[in-house]
Amino acid sequence: MNFPAELKYSKDHEWVMMDGGVAVIGITDFAQDALGDVVFVNLPQEGDEVGMGEAFGDVESVKAVSDLNSPVSGTVCAVNEAALDSPESLNSDPYGTWLIKVQDLGDTEELMDAEAYKAFCETVA
């Protein structure tokens, strides 16, 4: 299981990369492993508002559908079309496959660093 040190992590198993005033959001290696084969992703559109702790989309595996909860509130400024077209890349490259970018950031959930998130995963595994 991979936990890149340069990223921050949420309790809902999303990773966040702060890029200036923009939050880049994806799902973690732990999340993709728990989901199994990802077959479909629903994402918001550019310009949509997202709220902290609220669902901004969902990700479907063969087995089940899971909500994607936003760790930040703000405005969606980019959506990764490549993730929509080939959702299996969330399994093969979870940290290389961002889902949305959010700007005009308001609230931000308290995020964990890699070490804390790794420990968190061990408690829920």
Add this chain to the structure above:
Amino acid sequence: MSELKRTVLYQAHVDAGADMVDFGGWDMPVQYPSGIIAEHLFTRSECSLFDVSHMGRLIVGGPDRLKFLQKVLTNDASALEIGRAQYTIIPAEDGSAVDDAYLYRFTDDRCLLVINAANIEKDKEWLLPIAEGFDCFVSDISGETGSIAVQGPRSRDMLSSLKGGEAIASMKRNDILSLTLEGRSMMISRTGYTGEPLGYEVFASNEDTVWLWGKLLEMGAKPAGLGARDTLRMEASMPLYGHEMGLDADGKPMPIYAVFLAKFAVSFAEGKEDMIGYEALAKQHEAFLKILEGDHSLAADLPRRIQPITLLDRGVIRAGMPVFKDGEQVGWVTSGTMIPYHVIEGEGKDAVFTGSTGKRAIGAAYMDSTIAEGDKVEVEVRGRRLNAVVSKTHLKNSKIPYAIPVING
């Protein structure tokens, strides 16, 4: 919570890195590290092994066994010759299903009834009191022996190349054979739950089950879990109790003839007069025949049927989602997910795998009987209505050795 039961292959699953889940009280592999999609595709192009040791198994014997089976099963057990198996359903008085099952006649004096693992106790509670009225016995041998389903285009060559397995090559669908493979005695049937034109189920002692699992892996087969078992049966439009049989999304029992396969599993031949639910089933049957001709005058006896559906918009359909036509709800999805397929050109021996794969959101829905193949419907997927089409089939499997995906819409 009681301890989960383990099949004789439990350690093999754990060693292979499988994700294990509670399935009907058994600790079973849902998928191996390769994942459900890879396991599904490998079954269609090569050969997969499924641990089916957890399935319920009842032995029925005694002088009146045939009379008993004719009463509690929908198919004609008297037509089942030694060395043959048949798909059958355990009916309730109202013409709904208690369970579906496979009946194997290995020997002259006893039959094996294989039932769903999750229904073992329920089925026994249903069957045993009825058996008391007959000079026969029903004994539960679930878990006493192992069983492996060997499914896919290479299954025949693999099994028949084992020493003593030559006769497997000429087995027909639903044939059963008792034989000695590499010095080990086994029972093998040409049956399965994947829709593969070539597939077998092997029954063996615990020790021989472990041996065969390892041997077939050495020969190039791969293990597949319950996840792929479900997507494969869904693609083949085979019913699963609790989805296409039993209660509908409203909690009402679904008639047996709602499932198209009932056509081959219910018999009204001489000797079936005492079958439980005979009257209800006869009415459903009459309505079924009329509906197939486009005549809905008897639809009150079979108001809804299960048909394959294909999602046309982007998304995934899942069990329980409501289905609409012209703005009115006409039923529910009974099974559905995103299912992968090989892009294949041609069929039979001339089939060519192009090397590319696709995936499609397909499944089955329990809908008003007036709905026919080709009709456009809508499925409500988490608040949005998505377009779907009622399809004849998702898979063509009439020619050996490959099941060919039928892409609708």
